[in-house]
Amino acid sequence: MKSSLSDIKAISFDVDGTLWDFEDALRRGLEAALREVRVIDPEGTEGLTVDHLDQAWMVERDRQWGTITDLVKLRHDAMRRAFAGIDTPDKDLTNRATDAYLEERNRNSRPFDDVVPGLEALHGMYTLGTLTNGSMRPERLGLEMFFDFIVMSVEHGGIEKPDPRIFEIAVREACCEPHELLHVGDHIEYDVRGANDAGVRSVWLNRIGESSSSDVRPDLEVTSLSELADSLLGIKTH
Template sequence: MDAAVNNLRGAAQGLDLSRVQAISLDLDDTLWPVWPTIERAEQALAGWLAQHAPATARLVGDAQALRAIRVRMQTLRPDLKLDLSALRRESIRMALTQAGDDPALAEPAFEHFFDHRQRVDLFDGVHETLQFLSQRYTVVALSNGNADVQRVGIGQYFSASLSAPSLGVAKPDARMFEMAADAAGVAPQALLHVGDDAALDVRGARRAGLQAVWFNPLREGWPYPAEPGPQAEVTSLAALRRLWG
């Protein structure tokens, strides 16, 4: 991204709002910080295992041990690489089996984890921004992850919620953005994508023919690391709303 855009955070440098007929939004690290959420969910899972599968709880005594099992599961089941829920569930099942506990406990254990995974701390202004956008455009959630907008409590703002597991492709694959445009009922050139990841969200969207806004709240001051760059960069959801004046 050139210096002019980098210095005009939140300014619509190159952004043509007259083209925009629909919005697609990333979820994790765009509407909430994801890693604190995952850490709390893993702590909740550890507590559940301690109560219902103590041998497994001892085997995976910390989050790092369970993550190591998940890395091994990724190697064993490459077919699950796009489905984070299935990958997590089968990793829990592997841990249960290795510890000698009932592998059927993987289902309720995962549901406990997944329930806590939806308990996110929204960034400031999420409801105001989603209401602002949804009153003007069709809004589609577009995520590589497994957040559920209904369970998070923001589903009312979205006409569709698309994820890598449901589509069989993941950002930055152009097909994912094309499917988002199709879900919104517009051509890709009329879809504006907003996301935090420079490669997955911005470069992927631009290469698929979309306009893109880089949501960059946690790394303010970093230069844009990939090309093609975004039409605009914002460091808050309030700044995103200000793109419309």
């Protein structure tokens, strides 16, 4: 810990990878999309893989970076890009693949096991909110009762972490000063660097205990929200 966090009044949480297992749901969703298009056109889609769909997403995301205001449309655009070389009479291929992806992803949307206990411990002691580049809202995870504010980049002109401006919006929503907001996230660049650059305090949620070669340093590193709650409650009582 770089310095005391005793002056923290509010906490913002990244959502994807922090509150829920986005990567697992993403993989399941993309696999469902592949199953759907293989039923429609087995021959034309035979060589497609999850990696192809993921790569198309990254290309489309980079192309639209800074202007993204509809993540479902972005996913649809990425699917269309992935299927661009497929000659099929079914013009609904992209729509059906996108629908299959979203249905399966949403079916597998649930919080990590440590999230509810961690939020229960922090709720009432701090103003809590979410700050995400994604589309997942707390109510879809059954977590809406814990949060006082929600900041989504798609609702602010596509301004995304690590842009300091999105953290400044979170500070305003939390009704505090930058140094009184603590941001928690699993991405060392988007979450920790972004928070640091905005003058916001930072926590790296390092669930798998990976090492980082980045020069970015968080105020605190934890492996779960339960550990975060224990650390902050320990500070509160001293």
